[in-house]
Amino acid sequence: MVNRRNRLTEIYADYYPVVFGAVLTKVGNRDDTKDICQEVFIRLFNKMDDVENVRRWLFSALKLVVLEYFREKKKNTGLNIDDVFTDVGLTFVNGFRDARIIINEAIEDMENYRNEEERVIFDLIAVNNFTYGDAAKITGMTRRQVEYRYGLIVDRILEYLAKNGIKDISDLL
Numbered sequence: 001m002v003n004r005r006n007r008l009t010e011i012y013a014d015y016y017p018v019v020f021g022a023v024l025t026k027v028g029n030r031d032d033t034k035d036i037c038q039e040v041f042i043r044l045f046n047k048m049d050d051v052e053n054v055r056r057w058l059f060s061a062l063k064l065v066v067l068e069y070f071r072e073k074k075k076n077t078g079l080n081i082d083d084v085f086t087d088v089g090l091t092f093v094n095g096f097r098d099a100r101i102i103i104n105e106a107i108e109d110m111e112n113y114r115n116e117e118e119r120v121i122f123d124l125i126a127v128n129n130f131t132y133g134d135a136a137k138i139t140g141m142t143r144r145q146v147e148y149r150y151g152l153i154v155d156r157i158l159e160y161l162a163k164n165g166i167k168d169i170s171d172l173l
Contacts, residue, residue, distance in 0.1 A: 004045065004048055004049075007048065008041070008044065008045050008048065011041075011044065011054055011058075012041060014138065015054070015055065015058055016037065016041075017124070017128045017130070018120060018123055018124060018128065018138070019037050019040060019041075019058055019059075019062055020033060020034075020037050020128070021123045021124075021127035021128040022059070022062055022123055022127075023036045023037055023040075023062060023066060024127070025104065025107065025108070025123075025127060026066050027066065027069065032069065036062075036065050036066060036069055039065050040058060040061045040062050040065050043061050043065070044057065044058065044061065055120075059116070103161075106157045106160045106161050107122070107126075107157065109160060111156075111160075112153060112156040112157050112160055113153060113156075117139060118149055118152075118153055120138075120139060121135055121139060121146055121149055121150055121153065122150065122153050124138060124139075125146075125150050126150075132146045132147045132150070135150075
């Protein structure tokens with residue numbers, strides 16, 4: 001039991017910031033994000049002996065727990081979460097499209113990432129304020145590789161924004 005706790009402590013230290021950032025971008029509420037992260041790591045502790053790839057397992061569990069969160073929220077409030085994410089009309093405030101939603105769409109569009117590893121790099125640096133060096137340690141790459149890939153991701157996101165009519169930061173205001 002002690003080894004499992006030590007292993008969970010190491011995994012928690014390594015992955016909590018990434019999991020937290022990923023959940024926060026989906027949920028948007030820090031308290032709910034903390035609860036969801038706690039649930040993810042409790043589930044990991046209960047299944048740890050069967051988990052071969054911790055990172056992959058965490059992101060699968062994260063998606064499942066976030067989905068459960070939205071289902072529960074829908075049940076309790078009657079809010080149709082699907083409408084919030086798919087109905088463009090709901091993204092306009094005072095005649096202007098909400099900048100947070102536009103930015104979130106750009107960040108969430110998987111076409112801006114070549115693979116899940118790039119998504120992790122972006123989350124670590126842009127969302128969780130990790131340094132290139134810290135992100136390199138977590139991903140097993142060199143600092144230079146992380147910096148290069150991050151630059152490519154940012155370029156793709158800027159291209160996405162430009163395709164959607166945002167050429168300047170003032171377009172978001």
